[in-house]
Amino acid sequence: MSTIGDLGEFGLIARVTARFPQTDDVILGPGDDAAVVRADDRRVVATTDLLVEGRHFRRDWSGARDVGHKAAAQNLSDIAAMGARPTALLLGFAAPGDLPAEWADGFAEGLSAECAAAGAAVVGGDVVRADAVTIAITALGDLGGRAPVRRDGARPGDAVAVIGDLGLSAAGFALLRAGAVEPGPCLDAHLRPAPPYAEGPRAAEFGATAMLDVSDGLVQDLGHIAEASGVAVELDGAALRPDPALERAVERLAGLGVATRGPLDLMLAGGEDHALAATFPAVGGVPEGWTRIGSVTAGSGLALDGEPLSAAGWDHFA
Amino acid sequence: MSTIGDLGEFGLIARVTARFPQTDDVILGPGDDAAVVRADDRRVVATTDLLVEGRHFRRDWSGARDVGHKAAAQNLSDIAAMGARPTALLLGFAAPGDLPAEWADGFAEGLSAECAAAGAAVVGGDVVRADAVTIAITALGDLGGRAPVRRDGARPGDAVAVIGDLGLSAAGFALLRAGAVEPGPCLDAHLRPAPPYAEGPRAAEFGATAMLDVSDGLVQDLGHIAEASGVAVELDGAALRPDPALERAVERLAGLGVATRGPLDLMLAGGEDHALAATFPAVGGVPEGWTRIGSVTAGSGLALDGEPLSAAGWDHFA
Structure with missing residues (x-):
């Protein structure tokens, strides 16, 4: 069974990126210094979350696809909660070298599927070595001309x-x-x-x-x-x-x-x-x-x- | 000496966020489900990187401010490398509960100072507990009407x-x-x-x-x-x-x-x-x-x- 250490950094990136279909919102996807995403509204909504193995998920309880779905969902949901449509997601992926390549594949598939459910694309990322699987997600969204719905607008009677x-x-x-x-x-x-x-x-x-x-x-x-x-x-x-x-x-x-x-x-x-x-x-x-x-x-x-x-x-x- | 465990999640967020001045690009800064940043160009440039203690920095070699500067710099530089002006940065911060609160302060100050040097603001983030200090940064930028400068445009004679x-x-x-x-x-x-x-x-x-x-x-x-x-x-x-x-x-x-x-x-x-x-x-x-x-x-x-x-x-x- 091959590991991500066998694949190496660039091999892992190539393998995972192949699982990320792009959308019409993506002007430039993975592979350059940065991605370029449409922001027709002239404002971009952005949020970030970290998931750490052993704290936010356990690999014996959650399958790799589950972790991918959940990591995407919790960030895409924050975009929706502002009243915005999710457009893009960036992935930071830290893992030990002995992580099975299959786990990375399943994670990428779950992440990609959840993005598809929300209409977003995975447009970029970073992979590094670490002792615990650690996943950093940033999601972007478009307000479509609407005002962002904040936390501080509730009024008596609502x-x-x-x-x-x-x-x-x-x-x-x-x-x-x-x-x-x-x-x-x-x-x-x-x-x-x-x-x-x-x-x-x-x-x-x-x-x-x-x-x-x-x-x-x-x-x-x-x-x-x-x-x-x-x-x-x-x-x-x-x-x-x-x-x-x-x-x-x-x-x-x-x-x-x-x-x-x-x-x-x-x-x-x-x-x-x-x-x-x-x-x-x-x-x-x-x-x-x-x-x-x-x-x-x-x-x-x-x-x-x-x-x-x-x-x-x-x-x-x- | 107080630790970030003493401060708690919301205490740490409040303390760190106070060190992040906002700019004219920020429509909605930290504190909601997501931030809202100007994207006058109708496109947003986005990049993400992870830094893991023991691999990308050592706390005995790098001061907390150094790590903050470096974490911001390596992402803001990716934005500049597309020909864009950095506008905003999001921070994912994972750390053990016994991390001195002073370290988090210094890190936030370095991050903020480097953002100021590039004209960007820290607009949002997430803090979680982990065994190793792990820093996830996402930077955003604006192309100001220019085409993004990619890696694939070099031509013989250049x-x-x-x-x-x-x-x-x-x-x-x-x-x-x-x-x-x-x-x-x-x-x-x-x-x-x-x-x-x-x-x-x-x-x-x-x-x-x-x-x-x-x-x-x-x-x-x-x-x-x-x-x-x-x-x-x-x-x-x-x-x-x-x-x-x-x-x-x-x-x-x-x-x-x-x-x-x-x-x-x-x-x-x-x-x-x-x-x-x-x-x-x-x-x-x-x-x-x-x-x-x-x-x-x-x-x-x-x-x-x-x-x-x-x-x-x-x-x-x-």
């Missing part, structure tokens, strides 16, 4: 709404830790989140006043909107209906004797689902397919059915 | 020219390995390369047919131009005059009993200087300040004074 999975990824993670590796919606949500990319620009066109990607957990992320906007958020527990797959996962965990949070807690605190949360002006409702889960009020902080909620999510250094 | 240091960084690295840590031009070139950013757009305006950042060594990088353009490059040894500081460094290394390459070899094979190399149409000469070092001819490969040269530079996995 509706709070979400679209996408909530809690499934956290349940999938708990199942993996408990050794329950049979495929299902929660494992899928954890290993290959499927953000609703097109809903970002759609929400922006609908008039969203604030929006973000739910990556750290709903309470923590809505807390960011509340704090940046100088408002409070009141959530309606009855509107937070768990996905049946989430309820089944919680039962399965209980059956395995694993202490776990209930479905509602997982929806509130579970991270990495990459749903979108947004606020919309009170008049006009929320876009079709979105679920209204509460309201923006004057004040500060978050509450669920009148009870204060504290931010409980992910802090990578705490 | 002049080959360079601007910036050649060989000094490799000599500085050899001095550090030999324990000779007193400050000087070669150590500076290795620890804090100072790419001639403005010369990239200037060369593009002058009519450069091909250009790149000399990061892997002059022979290897000119080999990329020759291969991509389907031409040969003939170098003129008499034109490759070593910097006096390079000659002194080689003497010092010999005095220390260290076997080392001669100045010309270091100029040909030494990497990480981040000089710019370009080809220009035969008529019209080369821009003022650039040194003509050879010619493009029909054929393939590189030669020095008629003798074939093989690519000898850096391959991260070989």
Whole structure:
């Protein structure tokens, strides 16, 4: 079995790059000092994330394609959360020389497939040697003439709404830790989140006043909107209906004797689902397919059915 | 002494972000899902690089500010090498929790200062925990209406020219390995390369047919131009005059009993200087300040004074 050390830096680049189809947004793709990407809007949206083996993924739990999908998804989702259309992705790939070349192939295929789902192309990158597989992704996007939807635009009276999975990824993670590796919606949500990319620009066109990607957990992320906007958020527990797959996962965990949070807690605190949360002006409702889960009020902080909620999510250094 | 673990993820982000002044190119800076940067040209130039502790820098040789300068410089130089003006930089920062907060401060200051030298701003990033300090940088740039200067445009008859240091960084690295840590031009070139950013757009305006950042060594990088353009490059040894500081460094290394390459070899094979190399149409000469070092001819490969040269530079996995 060949390794990336056998391929060498330029061999690995050539092999991986062959898996990255280009799009009409790409003026100059991989192979030069830098790529050139269309930015018809005269503004470019840009975001970056790092994934480190052992912290953000485990090679015994996630297949190489899964890691590729997830690495792309979490960045492309940040672009959508600004109300932009993803156009391009850059990849920094650090790995030990004994990494199987097949793993790099699968990773590149997953990354490429997720980019295709969002309409973006992998336009450039860098490969270096390191002890742990470390993946740095930068995603670019185009606003198409729309104003970026920031975190600080929520106003009292606005509706709070979400679209996408909530809690499934956290349940999938708990199942993996408990050794329950049979495929299902929660494992899928954890290993290959499927953000609703097109809903970002759609929400922006609908008039969203604030929006973000739910990556750290709903309470923590809505807390960011509340704090940046100088408002409070009141959530309606009855509107937070768990996905049946989430309820089944919680039962399965209980059956395995694993202490776990209930479905509602997982929806509130579970991270990495990459749903979108947004606020919309009170008049006009929320876009079709979105679920209204509460309201923006004057004040500060978050509450669920009148009870204060504290931010409980992910802090990578705490 | 506080560590980044003491600060926590959000504390570290707030502390580091305070060191990143914004510019007129920044429509939305750090703090949201993504940044928004002006792209008046309707195209954006983008490049990414990873730096891994122990491979690309050592904390006992490089100060935190040095690492910040170098991480920014090697990416901003890639933007300049396309003929573009750097506008923005995104930072992925992975580090162990016991990293002193002062190190993160110094790194951020160096990164910020180098961006300021190139006219760019740090607009976003991500921080995560990892065993080794790992730095992922993405730089963006604006072409200002110019065509990007690629690697594949060199034509027989073109002049080959360079601007910036050649060989000094490799000599500085050899001095550090030999324990000779007193400050000087070669150590500076290795620890804090100072790419001639403005010369990239200037060369593009002058009519450069091909250009790149000399990061892997002059022979290897000119080999990329020759291969991509389907031409040969003939170098003129008499034109490759070593910097006096390079000659002194080689003497010092010999005095220390260290076997080392001669100045010309270091100029040909030494990497990480981040000089710019370009080809220009035969008529019209080369821009003022650039040194003509050879010619493009029909054929393939590189030669020095008629003798074939093989690519000898850096391959991260070989």
